[in-house]
Amino acid sequence: MEIMPFLIPIALIMAAFFIGGFIWMTKKGQYDDLETPRHRMLLEDDKKVTHTKEGEL
Amino acid sequence: MSACIHCDQDVVTAYFNEDSTKEGPFCCRGCLTVYNVIHAKGLAEYYEIKKNVSFFKKRAPVEIKSAQYSYLDDEDFLKEYSYLSNNKEQTMEFYLEGIHCLACLWIIEKLPEFVSGVVSSKLNMSRSVVSVVLKNDGKFSRVAYELENLGYRPHPLKMNQDTQNLKTKEERAAMLRIGIAGAASGNIMLYAVSLYAGAGPEYAGFFNLLTVLFAIPVLTYSAFPFYRNSWMAFKNKSLSIDVPISLALIMGGVMGVYNMINGVNENYFDSLSALVFLLLMSRYFLKAIQEMGLGTTDLHFFYQGESVLKVNENNFHMTTEIHPKFIKLNDLLKVAPMQIIPADGVVVSGETYLNNSLLTGESDLQKVLVNDDVFSGTMNMGSDIIIKVKKINKDTRLGQILRSIENGWGHKSKIIDITNVVSKFFVAIVFMLSIALFIWSYKDGNTKHALEQALTLLIVTCPCALAIATPLTFIRTLSKSAQKGIIIKDDAVIEKLARVKNVFIDKTGTITENSLKISSFYILHDSTVAPHDVIHNLEKHSTHPLAVSLKNYIKPLPLKTLPVTDLKEIPGIGVSGIIENHFYEIKNHSIYEDHKIICSFEASDTVRRDAKHAIEKLREHQVHIQILSGDKEEYVQKIANEVGLTSAEYQSGMSPEKKSQVIKSSEQSLMIGDGANDAIALSYADTGIAVFGAMDISLRAADVYLSLPGLSPVAELITISKETMKVIYRNLVLSLFYNSISVVLAFTGYISPLTAAIIMPLSSLSVLISTLIGTKKLRMIWK
């Protein structure tokens, strides 16, 4: 299975990438507050200047 | 019973909008006011959102205070409490009471639209903290005032960058530890499984190397907390569950690397890293749950108290609002009716009646005149007085109590943390076993092999399941209780409550509602104006507790509003005025028409609706119950009888110190109270429970806070604790069972990384299930 030395580096690169992403997001404070986001997404587009009633809340 | 259309609490006495709409019902005047404010501001959509979002925490009814919060604009206050950005914008954080659902988020983040000067307001729902950014022309007093009127009482939080940053740093570090442990164990699993599955020799070496590389950050960075805790334990000569864990981790690490160097492609990194991951997770969640409860922020603001009015020496009519933190000696302070006296001092103007019950437990009012001493923590029941501050902060009566609370915590009986007790024996036994195993397998003279065997035993018998199970169980109990409005400070409480023997209950404000109720009302003679109309017209503006209870008493009756001339209120005496050419007085529990008594009434404080029931429930736990009250014998006896307690089951006229004496001298004690006079007792008791509406100071002292009115949760809480401990013990047995299996395997030489990789998750999984299943009673309570 000579394909392995090919797939494993790819595996490692992707792992590294996702770990990197996780660390970066945490340091950026993305996970500081895990309660509000799930509420806020329900209100995202209420600040309409021209209000069309059909739009969500 | 219908629910308040503002706060969704059950309505006892319904209030309705006076205007044409007749909207309602509301549970209290506060909710009604807020409802109207919200509509006035054209924010009615709030109720739309609330209706659609079928999801919110239970919250307590609103009570509006008419504070002006002008102190928020003081220079020196801003210095300490706000953050000034270099484009001249101020940021301040407020802890808000009553945040409970999406609608709150919506309305609060709308602040910029209806409060001038607000640039942004962002709410953190997990902390109930809003951070408001103001243009330099904006005023925080205005913001706070609006928030108050919307029904969210704001408490400014100190913006201490350093501590804040530190906290966030730690939280993020915790998150990173978990994430890295998780990712690494995922990848380790990938290569470990390949090895178990027999990846050819051409890969074995490389894969093994990869597992080692991935394991390094887990065993060093992620596992660091375990090492730190073990070191702590080590230093104060005790043992914690973390010691065997750290031991296993270190041993495993050493062995893995050692094997790799010797070209042996065997290690325990898959099990160990997964273990680190699970442990960190369970602890992270336990912490998260605890902070949802009486978190540090809450206490922080509770102690800050409300703002006070500072009076100008030369002109008593000129007042400025200041934050209690900024009260100085010899300041003149104005204390309005129904306000708590903020500092010890002496009355310089006015006379009034004080309610000492919070401080002493006596329900009788104490009359104070000019030059009388007054103490912080007592409440002004009569009319405005001005006091000169003589003592501040920790020198005050309240301050002294605070200090005794602090050493009260010291005196609290050490809890027997069952898991740590076990781990003590555990480490000892495992050590002995591994030595035994070493000798046993040394028979054939192969030191290296024998050593390996011994180390393996240390690794595989690591009490991971146990270490995960306990926090898991507590997480469940704490969070479920929180949903029921029972906020528990930490998991130790559960263990202590499960063993409770003596329950002590304060009377005023705990068994009783701390408000007077008309118990008897006799009409002795006919009168031109019916007594209830007299009350209605004379007491209209009085805030005196007796007046209030009279007004409540007549509310159901049809009332006529009549013109009153020369209405007088003599503080502490009563009121008088002329209606339809007759002179009416209401004083010392009677109503007089032209100095002739026409009516007399009795007032007594009211027992909480569920008090009797709650006490019966408590009895089912075979505990010894006793009322500890600072109040007079006769009152206490009356209440005791009402709730079905014998004369042996109450003690009256107890000073705060006396109460704590009784508590100290009793075993496995539980104290339930509300006032400052209970604070010391609460802190000395093995467990202290502060009831809804308790004073900030007693909240500090308590371990549990009932965030919803009523006493009945107490008995339930004890049941919950007992059942929770059952689950804990069951998990204990379970995980020990798995460990003994691995011991047997180790001795028979069958243990290998693979068997470990099977046993370890298996044990963790079964304790998890056992935790989720809980017990029959628990399942019923959680329903």
Place this chain on the structure above:
Amino acid sequence: MNSAVTHREGKLERFSYDDQIVRLFIIATLIWGVVAMLLGVTIAFQLADWHVNLGVPWLTFGRLRPLHTNAAIFAFCGNAIFAGIYYSHQRLLKARLFNDTLSKVHFWGWQFIIILAAITLPLGITTGKEYAELEWPIDILITVIWVVFAVNFFGTIIRRRERHIYVAIWFYIATILTVAVLHIINSLEIPVSMTKSYSIYAGVQDALVQWWYGHNAVAFFLTTPFLGLMYYFVPKAANRPVYSYRLSIIHFWSLVFIYIWAGPHHLLYTTLPEWVQTLGMVFSIALWMPSWGGMINGLLTLRGVWDKVRTDPVLKFMALALTFYGMATFEGPLLSIKSVSAIAHFTDWIPGHVHAGTIGWNYLLIAAIMYYMVPRLWNSKIYSLRLANIQFWTATIGLVLYIVSMWVAGISQSLMWRAMDASGKLVYPNFIETVIKIVPMYWVRAIGGTLVLTSLIIMVYNLYKTAKAGSISSEPVLEAYALDDSSLEPGASAHRKLEGWPMIFAVLSLVAILVGSAIEIVPAVLSKSFIVKMDVVKPYTPLELMGRDIYIREGCYLCHSQTVRPMAHEVLRYGKASEAAEFVYDHPFQWGSKRTGPDLARVGQKYPNMWHYRHMYDPREVTAGSIMPNYKWLFTDKADYQSIMKKMNVMKTLGVPYTQEEIAGSLAAAKAQALVIKDDLVAAGVPQAILDKEIIPLIAYLQRIGVDYGKSEVQP
């Protein structure tokens, strides 16, 4: 950073969402949805009755099946994903899409790709790798459009006005990156002409890469993006916050780390190394946990609005979709347990499982989000709840018919395959017996499929009326505060603008690294690809190579496997179990994944040339009751001898040990071998004219399959 400071916002900005692009993708979704399902129904009927193949080359099962899968996955689901992502992405980030032109390029580019697919696949232009049949020029186009999508997507993240990146977006990110990687790695091929290329991998390796891709096409094209959409649309529709945000984060990260390794479970009992199979099995089982974590999170979000679920079509479809997701993700791990796979693999159980996912999870969730988006985007109300209701039940009944019939067909056929009597003989030695038995189930499946198609058409009509009743209002203008940290330190506002760049950079670098390592690794793979060698196994002759390309063109691998599993009954039925070394010259591998017809790994020299001749002309001449289509055009179309030398050259560069002489003489050699076969056929009464027709090379190939090792004395 101090939470107060992180919340510091910049100036109030006005902006609007690009909803037009969403509308376009919605329309495309619906059109291609009908096409894809129509194709599905067609091939379903072709299996039930071979006449439906109509004897037209480009309408035969072998050519339409790839078109059906590609249309369903990349056209129907693809467009739906883009619609849903572009709708939610803008709203979650309070920002208009990065660049309107890029959006348009993305849309039209993608539709162009689909049309190219719709033309090339029926023409038999295919790489012969399942779900990756499109030839190299289209592969490159896909890569380009995908990068356009990525830039547009990440650019929007940089321009966002909401600091927090909601969990749904994380699922989108994982999709974009992983699909890019998978597509590039699996599509590495060397062109022969504009319409023909050979995979750089051979045999076992090609199989592993293909199924690593194949499985993840399911994982990262049909699962992660839809989970992302689920995390946005379910809470919105239910108007409740997602049950647990923490759980959703854990769900995401665990899925990302486990999913990618489940691929090998498609190759259990093949010549793939034992340990790789086990690896695939273990990870597939591990996958069960995060999958159900997600399902539970979704269903618990709906908890408390069950009353609404009964009436609101959006919630109704979501609830059912989540339920089927739970079912499919439970069945999946089950099927990847070796002992279960032994029974289920190669049978109709697998298509059953796949459609439980694609119809039950993807189609139903798409229906839900369409019913959510269309009324909002066209300012209208759902035209008819009753129609939606009818659609719901039609789809459900159709799906249940589909799944159950495939269970029955799969299990009963598998049992017949393995049935052996006391004396150790096969009870059904004749493969066709096992086919005839399950044809009734094929009818049931076809009917089920028709119901599902009907349900879709009902929705298309319902949504059309909905849109017609409404009107596209001018894009509503919104207000939000820009993110701005300028207050942190002087002149830091620039820093904010840059904040997003590490992300884009990381993404692009990832892709770059992968492409780089790919190109770098290719020679390594090629040079080393003969380590497992068996002297008896020789490369194909030029004529056989031509035949093999016809075999691939006609999509034979979609009904015939080419690998004998090491099981008593298979060895009995087909012959020696396959060996890895047999496939070292197979660019691409042709193991297949389904046995509608028998395995062909040992078909070489099993029958005389004439048998194959008659069989290809009309299978029923030699096998009564066969459901295989006729391939009459093979007897009239001339075989392409001209490109043979090119093909040989490419094979050589791929490491097939052809000598220069062999390549130089390839045309002559091919003609010579053709002559031999022709003579043999003529002897049996076939007209001379057959010499230059396609049937000759095909027979040559068929007669060669599995001979070298199969007929040799060499033992494993």
